[in-house]
Amino acid sequence: MLKAENITKRYGFQTAVDDISITISDDSVTVIVGESGSGKSTLARMLSYIERPDTGRILLDGTSIGRRTAKATRRNVQLVMQDAASSLDPHQTAEQVLDEPLKLLLKMGRPQRRERISELTDMVHFPRDRLKNKVSELSGGQQKRLCIARALAAEPQHIIFDESFSGLDVTLRKQILSMLKELRKKLHISFLIITHDLDTAMYMADRIYVMRFGKVIETLERPTSFLDLKEDYSKELVKAAEYKRQALYI
Amino acid sequence: MLKVNGLEITARSTKEQLVKGISFEVGKGESLGLIGESGSGKSLTSKAIMKLLNKRVFNMSGSIRWKEQEILGRNAKLPKGYRGRQIAMITQNPMTAFAPMIRLGRQIEMGFDVKEKKAKQEFYERLDIALKNVNLPDMKKITNSYPDELSGGMLQRVMIALTILQSPELIIADECTTAVDAASEYMILCELERLRKEGMSMIVVTHDFGVAARLCDKVAVMKSGSIIEQGKTLDVFKSPAQDYTKQLAQASLLFREGIC
Numbered sequence: 001m002l003k004a005e006n007i008t009k010r011y012g013f014q015t016a017v018d019d020i021s022i023t024i025s026d027d028s029v030t031v032i033v034g035e036s037g038s039g040k041s042t043l044a045r046m047l048s049y050i051e052r053p054d055t056g057r058i059l060l061d062g063t064s065i066g067r068r069t070a071k072a073t074r075r076n077v078q079l080v081m082q083d084a085a086s087s088l089d090p091h092q093t094a095e096q097v098l099d100e101p102l103k104l105l106l107k108m109g110r111p112q113r114r115e116r117i118s119e120l121t122d123m124v125h126f127p128r129d130r131l132k133n134k135v136s137e138l139s140g141g142q143q144k145r146l147c148i149a150r151a152l153a154a155e156p157q158h159i160i161f162d163e164s165f166s167g168l169d170v171t172l173r174k175q176i177l178s179m180l181k182e183l184r185k186k187l188h189i190s191f192l193i194i195t196h197d198l199d200t201a202m203y204m205a206d207r208i209y210v211m212r213f214g215k216v217i218e219t220l221e222r223p224t225s226f227l228d229l230k231e232d233y234s235k236e237l238v239k240a241a242e243y244k245r246q247a248l249y250i
Numbered sequence: 251m252l253k254v255n256g257l258e259i260t261a262r263s264t265k266e267q268l269v270k271g272i273s274f275e276v277g278k279g280e281s282l283g284l285i286g287e288s289g290s291g292k293s294l295t296s297k298a299i300m301k302l303l304n305k306r307v308f309n310m311s312g313s314i315r316w317k318e319q320e321i322l323g324r325n326a327k328l329p330k331g332y333r334g335r336q337i338a339m340i341t342q343n344p345m346t347a348f349a350p351m352i353r354l355g356r357q358i359e360m361g362f363d364v365k366e367k368k369a370k371q372e373f374y375e376r377l378d379i380a381l382k383n384v385n386l387p388d389m390k391k392i393t394n395s396y397p398d399e400l401s402g403g404m405l406q407r408v409m410i411a412l413t414i415l416q417s418p419e420l421i422i423a424d425e426c427t428t429a430v431d432a433a434s435e436y437m438i439l440c441e442l443e444r445l446r447k448e449g450m451s452m453i454v455v456t457h458d459f460g461v462a463a464r465l466c467d468k469v470a471v472m473k474s475g476s477i478i479e480q481g482k483t484l485d486v487f488k489s490p491a492q493d494y495t496k497q498l499a500q501a502s503l504l505f506r507e508g509i510c
Contacts, residue, residue, distance in 0.1 A: 036403055036431045140288065167428060169287045169457035174501035196431035203504035240436035244460025245503060248487055 001026055002158050007056035009042050016042040018214035029191045031201040034211035040194045044162045048079040075105050078151035082163040084143035090136040094146055101153040120149045141172045160192045198241040210234045252276040257312035259294055269294055270475040281452040283466035290472040292455045296422045300339050338418035340426040344405035348397040355393025380411040385437040403430035420451040439464050459487055459502035471495050
């Protein structure tokens, strides 16, 4: 279980995250929804210990994450960024990308690594014959899959997706999201998905947090309908999501 | 108004045919949606209409007629104000659309060629309203900043406001809401819908059926360079003839329970 207790983060005079407490339970999908600039990404960076909170603490399975426990955290909490192309080294081949965490974090031998790599590529439906290709030669969807495979390689408990699906076209988004649903059932990992798209949120979530101006304004357990959202601001988000859908149902 | 007939685009280096003889028509006040996944040739088509493709890289054949005048041929001349006053395009990547070393305010002024003090004042009042319509309430902040100080979504909205301010006869919107968040997308779509009701023609390039349903009377579904289905938006969405269209329609709405 990954837990944030009353964390605050300021940049100069701006408060990006303001006294937030959230819980990400094991084997579940948590979604954080909010507009750009509401502090979602800052929260994700703090949960994966890339940045430290000014006040408050982050607990992984009951132990507070500090400088000493940071290394274990990084393995257990993986972050998948928005832009796949810029979070991968363009000179590495796909195989090298997956090889690195296995070698450095799990200290596997070469034959084991080779086996694990083909397992990972099958998991995310990455075509095996493209393993020898450079990252820059892969398509956008393949790069995204590779990023997810790299996160899975470390055998984490939690994976955080920071707007990972927003630039994708709709067919690809659907493919990747349903792949993730499948993976979660198989591997019992918990996902934290950060998005501004309510459609994605409702499709995936066990629990939804709505954020605005650095605060959590609404929490929703096991959402079944857009109507479950009660706050004024959440309703506005619903209106925005419904706007496109209504046109298709007239 | 715009007639595209048998447009073919080939890459000169690989001889690969990227757009395979597509034809469509956009009349006055009409709005057409080009739908398809990435890499299906939607953006190439819209760039070809704007004549933004490099002739040394791409070989184009077929015909594009704007107000009965051929645009594509070897000796074709572009009418005055073709790009801008007649057809304006909202490009996909807002980061590369602005000059990085000039403040946005000055860049915008340059484009509209306002010199006198009075005209300038008037122009900025109009700009203020246009920016407010796309969810950017603070004009001073925008005009005083350099492009890299704003986020991608904000720049996209600035670009949309500028396009609207130009009041062209045809707008080509190339994936214009992909980079922005849901609340801003809503405002942009509302604004574009308002313009459409006022009788502006549009070509909306998108991969989202929801956007197309809001903005377009008819859609053309593209796959690997050719148009595989064409018709009224809701007809295509509700009873798609091709399997690919069906997939696309299903992927546009992930969450089906609840209200609908």
